[in-house]
Amino acid sequence: xxxxxxxxxxxxxxxxTAIAGLLLGVPRLPILNESIRxxxxxxxxxxxxxxxxxxxxxxxxxxxxxxxxxxxIKAVESVNAGIIFGLLGLVTGAIWxxxxxxxxxxxxxxxxxxxxxxxxxxAYLILRNAIDxxxxxxxxxxxxxxxxxxxxxxxxxxxxxxxxxxxxxxxxNPGFNSYDLDSRMRMVFYPACLGWILIGYWVYTIRFRxxxxxxxxxxx
Amino acid sequence: MQLxxxxxxxxxxxxxxxxxxxxxxxxxxxxVVSTIFTxxxxxxxxxxxxxxxxxxxxxxxxxxxxxxxxxxSFLQETKxxxxxxxxxxxxxxxxxxxxxxxxxxxxxxxxxxxxxxxxVFNDYTPPDLLLYYVAVVLGSISFSxxxxxxxAIASKAGNGGMLMAILSFPIIIPVLILLIKLAKNAVDGxxxxxxxxxxxxxxxVNVLTVATSLLLFPxxxxx
Numbered sequence: 155x156x157x158x159x160x161x162x163x164x165x166x167x168x169x170x171t172a173i174a175g176l177l178l179g180v181p182r183l184p185i186l187n188e189s190i191r192x193x194x195x196x197x198x199x200x201x202x203x204x205x206x207x208x209x210x211x212x213x214x215x216x217x218x219x220x221x222x223x224x225x226x227i228k229a230v231e232s233v234n235a236g237i238i239f240g241l242l243g244l245v246t247g248a249i250w251x252x253x254x255x256x257x258x259x260x261x262x263x264x265x266x267x268x269x270x271x272x273x274x275x276x277a278y279l280i281l282r283n284a285i286d287x288x289x290x291x292x293x294x295x296x297x298x299x300x301x302x303x304x305x306x307x308x309x310x311x312x313x314x315x316x317x318x319x320x321x322x323x324x325x326x327n328p329g330f331n332s333y334d335l336d337s338r339m340r341m342v343f344y345p346a347c348l349g350w351i352l353i354g355y356w357v358y359t360i361r362f363r364x365x366x367x368x369x370x371x372x373x374x
Numbered sequence: 375m376q377l378x379x380x381x382x383x384x385x386x387x388x389x390x391x392x393x394x395x396x397x398x399x400x401x402x403x404x405x406v407v408s409t410i411f412t413x414x415x416x417x418x419x420x421x422x423x424x425x426x427x428x429x430x431x432x433x434x435x436x437x438x439x440x441x442x443x444x445x446x447s448f449l450q451e452t453k454x455x456x457x458x459x460x461x462x463x464x465x466x467x468x469x470x471x472x473x474x475x476x477x478x479x480x481x482x483x484x485x486x487x488x489x490x491x492x493x494v495f496n497d498y499t500p501p502d503l504l505l506y507y508v509a510v511v512l513g514s515i516s517f518s519x520x521x522x523x524x525x526a527i528a529s530k531a532g533n534g535g536m537l538m539a540i541l542s543f544p545i546i547i548p549v550l551i552l553l554i555k556l557a558k559n560a561v562d563g564x565x566x567x568x569x570x571x572x573x574x575x576x577x578x579v580n581v582l583t584v585a586t587s588l589l590l591f592p593x594x595x596x597x
Contacts, residue, residue, distance in 0.1 A: 218590075218593050267548075270544055270547050270548075271544075273543075273544045274544040274545065277540050277541050277543075277544050280537075280540055281527075281531060281537065281540075281541060284531055284537055285531050285532070290530070290531075293593060293594070294527055294530055294531050294594065296593075297527060297590045297593060297594050298527055298541065300586065300590055301523060301524075301527070301545075301586050301587070301590060302544070302545060304582050304583075304586060305544075305545050305548060305579075308548050308579060308582075309547075309548050312575070313548055313551060313552070316552075316555070316571060316572070316575065317551075317555075
């Protein structure tokens with residue numbers, strides 16, 4: 155029970171938000187209308203992605219000093235899990251944009267920057283594929299991961315504030331804080347974030363365990 | 375003090391090497407000039423409204439020129455040369471000297487390119503040329519800080535040009551967006567107050583890049 159309580163908590167929270175997010179009341183706002191419910195499914199993806207990428211940077215730093223293979227596998231598997239959430243964030247955003255902006259992809263600065271930051275991590279994976287020698291791969295990819303992380307932070311959190319965007323929260327559009335006043339949404343949104351972060355972490359631990367078994371089998 | 379002396383000596387070495395062969399600077403200059411000329415031939419009919427295209431074109435040319443120029447810094451060196459400088463100098467000195475040398479190289483290149491560019495596309499010269507030049511200087515500094523570190527990573531990965539492009543583009547795009555915005559302010563002739571945000575952001579990004587590079591480079595340098 156000690157080990158599984160957070161998995162149960164994550165699943166319960168995600169199931170709860172899927173049901174409550176679609177059924178509970180939401181404030182009526184122009185343009186957004188019912189699509190405001192996407193907040194429960196789109197934004198938590200980015201939170202989960204950021205958490206997973208932060209875990210990856212943490213283990214990259216650790217693997218530079220410890221040189222252990224386990225830390226390296228942890229770093230790459232959290233990137234793998236984080237990329238899934240990044241892609242889901244892009245997809246949920248694009249579907250939402252189809253119904254509010256009229257197009258799946260309208261080259262809005264926020265969409266572009268999110269796509270570029272996902273590209274950054276694809277570059278990381280390609281770098282890993284390019285090097286054959288394990289220890290060298292672990293070292294060089296850890297360095298690139300740490301080097302790229304501040305750039306991703308600039309891309310996702312700083313640059314969108316300098317550009318005009320149609321995205322809620324930018325360029326005079328009402329952001330989350332103005333919906334936040336409605337406590338009904340807060341009741342679903344915070345559990346959704348926590349739930350998806352836990353699920354993301356769970357995906358990462360499963361991937362890590364599969365990979366470490368594979369590595370062990372190859373060693374034998 | 376030791377570091378400063380090493381850096382000075384290494385920069386001297388880089389400049390001397392370049393001066394003897396003049397390969398990089400001449401090659402990239404020729405590249406820039408011929409690209410600008412090609413662009414001129416294909417965009418002769420740019421209308422007065424298309425200053426935006428003028429600006430974007432300049433930065434695209436500069437981006438590729440700097441990738442070609444700066445990536446030489448580590449990719450060109452053989453394993454033996456790298457081992458030699460590893461034994462003689464501290465990693466920080468190697469990185470700082472390469473970055474400063476690349477910045478100087480890029481400053482020369484971008485200045486020549488901007489002169490030639492305004493000469494060829496004479497009608498589109500931005501009204502606030504000084505601010506545009508500030509953008510160009512900041513651009514050369516940021517290109518060289520980012521590309522020096524990425525070229526070190528690519529050279530250690532042992533898979534030259536292709537990796538260099540893949541690794542550097544996602545990192546340079548945020549910088550490029552800021553640069554294009556700053557340069558556009560100059561093209562539109564906006565007052566300087568409107569550009570302080572971008573200039574500050576670019577300086578912060580550069581400091582961040584140099585700091586992370588200095589922290590990480592010693593790990594990369596030691597094989």
